[in-house]
Amino acid sequence: MLYSTTTPAQKRQRLREILVPGAGRQFPGTFTPLSAPLIEEKGFDGLYVSGAVLANELGLPDIGLTTLSEVAQRAGQIARLSNLPTLVDADTGFGEPMNVARTVQELEGAGLAGCHIEDQFNPKRCGHLDGKSVVDAETATKRIRAAAQARRDENFLLMARTDMRGSYSLDETIDRARMLVAAGADAIFPEALKDLEEFRTVCRALDVPVLANMTEFGKSELFTRRQLAEAGVALIIYPVTSLRSAMGAVERTLDALAADGTQASQVDQMMTRARLYEVVDYAGYSAFDDEVFTFDVP
Incomplete structure (x- = not known):
């Protein structure tokens, strides 16, 4: 009744435990707290809150118009209605490194289990659209270092998303991912990989868990959980599925x-x-x- 019986700290610890390369944990996306207990009831591993979905729910395009307060409030409302860990999209961190630091602490305070921060310019674009631009390596790593330094709960998962593959080679994407890990990222979200072999290559190249984004109408084919797990993927998100269905x-x-x-x-x-x-x-x-x-x- 009311909210979950599991504390945010317990959810963060649980996320750490299940985030294993090759596990293929499924985190359906939700835009409403009402879906959170339903996702838990169906036996999924966690919840995902997409920045694009939160923007769309407000009638806005996914171009960096939402604020930290809006995202933290809605993601917190979703997280507290389930015993599952919730991962939230923090876009580019809502500003410069100091803003990124505050973002992490606000999301911790809202009860989230982790977030991901990307290396696009702000205003950003949806990860599966053309015309994206990424910041230089120094700017990208500063965001992650700021987030890592600001984190108060060591189990709060800090994931780095890179959009390099949209405009650069797979090798350059992997190089960027390694830099982000060295800066403090606990896991990597390589956006818009081309095929299953690219997922396999990235997973083999990195020593941290890798996320796969199975969004409809995107750059990646909709692979099955088994296919992605066999490729080494630790976590799979379905960010806009529930919104599009609804x-x-x-x-x-x-x-x-x-x-x-x-x-x-x-x-x-x-x-x-x-x-x-x-x-x-x-x-x-x-x-x-x-x-x-x-x-x-x-």
């Missing part, structure tokens, strides 16, 4: 409502009232009222 259903229902004058044709595709009540644990709150909070009015 918005697709919303659009179909609105079309039916406009065309038919009623939503009746779509009702069998909706979550029932009983199931929604189950997800939000109405029974637990009712039991609390009956057993703890009940009192007689004088």
Whole structure:
């Protein structure tokens, strides 16, 4: 009832334990706290909060318009409704190295288990779009050093994302990843790799866990969990899947409502009232009222 029974520190320790090369841990993305207990119920390993999804939920494109406060608040709301560890997208760290340091502490305070910080210029672009630009190695490593120095809980996972592959060779991408690890990154997120062999090559080249981004309509093929695990991937995210699924259903229902004058044709595709009540644990709150909070009015 209310929030998770697992503390943020325990979630961070759990993330460290499961983040093993070749484990292929699945972290579905969510844009709403309501999905968090559902993801946990289905047996997944953790939650992912995408910066693109948080921007889109606000009706904005993913070009660095969201603020640290918006991201920390929403990610914290999601994280506290599940016992699973939550990884959040911190974009470019929301500013210069000092801003990056504050970002890490704000996300720690919000109960997140870890974050990733990327090496794009700000304003950034979606990782699977063309026309991205990355900062120089010194700027990229300064961000990670600042984040590592600011971290208060040693188990808070500091992941570095590199967008080098969009404009540079795989070897140059690996060189950048190694620099980021040397600067203090605990794990690497190589965005927009071309194929399974590139994932395999990156995993072999690095001594830290590697993340695979399985976003729809992107640069990478939608590989299975087994394929990615066999390539050495430790963690797999599905950042926009739930948002796209939800918005697709919303659009179909609105079309039916406009065309038919009623939503009746779509009702069998909706979550029932009983199931929604189950997800939000109405029974637990009712039991609390009956057993703890009940009192007689004088």
